[in-house]
Amino acid sequence: MISRERYEKILDYVKAHEADIVRDLNYICRMPSVRSESKIDEEPYGHECAVCLEKCAEMFLSVGFESTVYQRSGYALADNGEKKSGKTIGLYAHTDVVPVNEGEWIVTKPFDPKVIGNCIVGRGVHDNKNAVIAALYIMKAFRDLGIETNAKLQIFLGSNEESGMGDVKVFVKEQKLPDVNLVLDAGYPAAIGQKGILRFNVRSKKPFEDIVYISGGTAYNIVLDKVTAKIRRSTALYEEMMAKATPEIKIDDGNFVTVTAVGKASHAANAGLGINALGLLANFLLKIDALSTSDKKILARVSDSLSDTNGSSWGIAAENDFFGANTCANGIAKLFDGCLDYTFDVRFTDAMPEDEMLGKIQDYFHRGGFEYKQYSLSHCMKRDENSMPIKTFMKGYRAITGETDAKPYVMGGGTYANYLDGGFAIGVAHKCSEKDLKLPEGHGGAHQADEVLCIPDLIQGIAIMAELLLEIDDELG
Numbered sequence: 001m002i003s004r005e006r007y008e009k010i011l012d013y014v015k016a017h018e019a020d021i022v023r024d025l026n027y028i029c030r031m032p033s034v035r036s037e038s039k040i041d042e043e044p045y046g047h048e049c050a051v052c053l054e055k056c057a058e059m060f061l062s063v064g065f066e067s068t069v070y071q072r073s074g075y076a077l078a079d080n081g082e083k084k085s086g087k088t089i090g091l092y093a094h095t096d097v098v099p100v101n102e103g104e105w106i107v108t109k110p111f112d113p114k115v116i117g118n119c120i121v122g123r124g125v126h127d128n129k130n131a132v133i134a135a136l137y138i139m140k141a142f143r144d145l146g147i148e149t150n151a152k153l154q155i156f157l158g159s160n161e162e163s164g165m166g167d168v169k170v171f172v173k174e175q176k177l178p179d180v181n182l183v184l185d186a187g188y189p190a191a192i193g194q195k196g197i198l199r200f201n202v203r204s205k206k207p208f209e210d211i212v213y214i215s216g217g218t219a220y221n222i223v224l225d226k227v228t229a230k231i232r233r234s235t236a237l238y239e240e241m242m243a244k245a246t247p248e249i250k251i252d253d254g255n256f257v258t259v260t261a262v263g264k265a266s267h268a269a270n271a272g273l274g275i276n277a278l279g280l281l282a283n284f285l286l287k288i289d290a291l292s293t294s295d296k297k298i299l300a301r302v303s304d305s306l307s308d309t310n311g312s313s314w315g316i317a318a319e320n321d322f323f324g325a326n327t328c329a330n331g332i333a334k335l336f337d338g339c340l341d342y343t344f345d346v347r348f349t350d351a352m353p354e355d356e357m358l359g360k361i362q363d364y365f366h367r368g369g370f371e372y373k374q375y376s377l378s379h380c381m382k383r384d385e386n387s388m389p390i391k392t393f394m395k396g397y398r399a400i401t402g403e404t405d406a407k408p409y410v411m412g413g414g415t416y417a418n419y420l421d422g423g424f425a426i427g428v429a430h431k432c433s434e435k436d437l438k439l440p441e442g443h444g445g446a447h448q449a450d451e452v453l454c455i456p457d458l459i460q461g462i463a464i465m466a467e468l469l470l471e472i473d474d475e476l477g
Contacts, residue, residue: 013145027055194417194425279302
């Protein structure tokens with residue numbers, strides 16, 4: 001049963017350590033932990049990811065908790081010691097972040113976090129380094145306040161969540177899974193379902209004739225917001241392009257005509273909130289009479305494939321009451337030997353059988369002159385809202401917050417919960433108030449420029465999480 005007195009004591013503790021929490025979050029958010037290549041076995045996801053993982057693990061060790069880095073596997077574990085019950089509650093966070101386009105940031109540089117009023121701006125402050133700090137201060141609060149848990153708290157720190165989740169896939173093979181698994185990478189109250197995620201790229205079977213360069217995007221799971229193309233120059237081509245340019249299209253002259261299209265970034269799970277720059281580029285170039293017919297044929301398929309964000313053009317639009325609708329996002333575009341290669345991140349429901357969906361996608365692109373290559377696929381995930389952890393969690397959440405109508409929800413984003421038996425995603429910031437900064441559209445959210453976290457939201461979210469953990473701990477016995 002929720003202890004209001006205990007909750008208030010924990011909240012007071014967290015508030016008293018707000019300056020430390022902000023300091024520690026800023027510390028790890030200065031690390032550019034974006035996946036890269038490395039030839040060193042101990043750096044499976046690149047040097048920066050390995051460094052950030054080690055530094056985060058050291059934070060737990062430095063204040064007296066057990067902490068071990070499994071370098072070749074790309075994860076670390078920290079805990080508060082074995083308990084008599086023999087049970088374990090796992091908390092999961094990731095230390096890697098999505099790539100950045102520094103030129104789009106207007107408040108601060110991505111890896112130079114800045115406190116503005118009650119907010120922190122910087123890459124990773126919300127997705128997902130806040131969870132690392134939340135887990136650390138929950139464990140500190142329990143220890144410093146003399147609150148004993150029946151179960152061991154085990155913190156999983158990953159370094160590959162944003163680009164494949166290879167870390168957690170290895171973890172479930174190498175380690176015994178905790179009795180309860182809570183992924184601190186969503187929002188309150190609790191996500192009991194996650195859409196499946198399909199990532200693939202397609203490549204044109206024929207190369208371009210006039211277009212010699214296309215490049216844009218940094219990750220599968222960010223709507224491509226800027227792309228540049230270079231085209232063999234002719235006076236007629238240049239003049240026509242200048243005459244037909246729009247505010248979203250910038251033209252530069254030189255040995256080649258350079259065209260830059262600017263859209264709006266968004267998390268792939270919310271593809272409809274973004275504006276895809278490759279689609280803008282294709283639609284513009286299709287209006288240019290001086291461009292070769294062969295190039296325009298390739299661009300016509302590109303334009304059609306990006307004409308919606310729910311898969312309607314591919315024949316896979318589907319939705320149901322539990323998961324909602326499919327979403328499709330293009331994140332990267334480039335040329336290989338003159339052939340266009342571009343990627344997709346599809347968040348799909350179970351309203352259509354997977355085999356049918358995959359068949360329709362492959363057929364659509366093959367008919368349009370493109371080769372299909374699948375990168376990864378994870379299935380839809382559903383959890384029973386009447387199971388012990390979720391039912392206990394929701395009952396406690398309603399009691400603490402007074403939000404008596406609060407219900408668990410389904411999310412489009414993917415988390416470690418997909419790979420954890422019975423795991424589900426939660427908080428940790430209680431209410432995200434990035435709009436308080438009045439940033440431009442396309443700024444402030446996860447995977448966007450000027451990513452924001454509201455400090456009071458995090459403080460309250462940590463205290464809520466701590467009390468709910470104790471409720472689940474009581475249930476485990």
